[in-house]
Amino acid sequence: MLPSEIEILFVSHKYPPAVGGMEKQSFELINHSALYLKVHTLLYDNEESILTFFFRLNQRILSKIKANPRIKLIHFNDGLIAALASFHRGYDHLKKVVTLHGLDIVFPLPYFQHKIIPRFNVFDQVIAVSQATAEAARSRGIDPSRIAVIPNGVDPVTPISKLKDDKLPPYFITLGRPVKRKGFSWLMQQVIPAIQGNFRLLMVGPFDQSPTWKERILNLLPAKLHHLATLFLGYPTDQQEMRKLLRMHPEKIQHLGKVPFDQLRHLLTNAHAFLMPNIQVQGDMEGFGLVCLEASSRGTVVVAAELEGITSAITHDHNGLLLPSQDANAWIGQLQNILDNPDHYEKLGQKFQKNTNSDFSWDIMARSYCHTFVKLCQKATANSEKINYTTD
Structure with missing residues (x-):
């Protein structure tokens, strides 16, 4: 399976016009990944309540993959939305990936720690934004073989000289x-x-x-x-x-x-x-x-x-x-x-x-994600062909 044959569905409730680090990362990941793979999105845009967005998400995912049957993988951009998606039905045949950012793995609610976090093992890949986040995931029972670390990026800046401002002290x-x-x-x-x-x-x-x-x-x-x-x-x-x-x-x-x-x-x-x-x-x-x-x-x-x-x-x-x-x-x-x-x-x-x-750059980050997505999809295709060959 060539990268050009792989289509990805990105699902995120952290996205502009909301402002924040996770929103920035989600925006840059989706837009830079679109340079390398065919991308589809389901994004929370503040036009409805967040509860409505979560409630309707399972059906919207099913509608999206029905309309776009070449989608091979779904990426969920944080642990909260992935926790909800772990209860979804109807798209188990697709590869599923979640990114963990930190709080979404250490949040100290006992029910979340003991009942929800183990469900992250249903995802084919768990991407941590740092080694510390990866270690927090491993220590909470997530299969280490599912965990990969891909750091965030940064906007490129052309070096400029500092400007002395007499109005401000150092x-x-x-x-x-x-x-x-x-x-x-x-x-x-x-x-x-x-x-x-x-x-x-x-x-x-x-x-x-x-x-x-x-x-x-x-x-x-x-x-x-x-x-x-x-x-x-x-x-x-x-x-x-x-x-x-x-x-x-x-x-x-x-x-x-x-x-x-x-x-x-x-x-x-x-x-x-x-x-x-x-x-x-x-x-x-x-x-x-x-x-x-x-x-x-x-x-x-x-x-x-x-x-x-x-x-x-x-x-x-x-x-x-x-x-x-x-x-x-x-x-x-x-x-x-x-x-x-x-x-x-x-x-x-x-x-x-x-x-x-x-x-660091957003492009480096996105290419690492795309490599992970392609590798997962190609592995799934190889396994499927092996099963079919054995059956025949």
């Missing part, structure tokens, strides 16, 4: 949702106040300056239920502590909230360093660390915690700097050194940028 930058595992409040409390000199920590991402009604309701829940609910919702669990720390250190820390893409690109390019100070949180994990690559691809030195999936995105002294998670002295010393030696670290950032852009 600054570090963070990017992301204020959830506990990102370690933002730890950084604000344990590291930033101890660094000497004229600098700022600029924080970018969704942020509520005042408590919301949803936050007040969630805070009424018992601790265990609060943990499960906020993990499932991706709720910003670090906001409350961050608000206090912002008030305590207004001269050093500023949260910009969401910013336009062009402004974000400018901020990332001209930062002294991009910081990703993740900490361990039970039942949560950083599946990959895509924002590290996005910052490194712009020539900015990445300083990140040596933790979980971040280590599949950043290799120490190759395309970034890794420090022990929650080691305040190590972080203080490294960031002080960057402030005190800006020329050295600007050159280092340029070296790291070349390595990131060489090692």
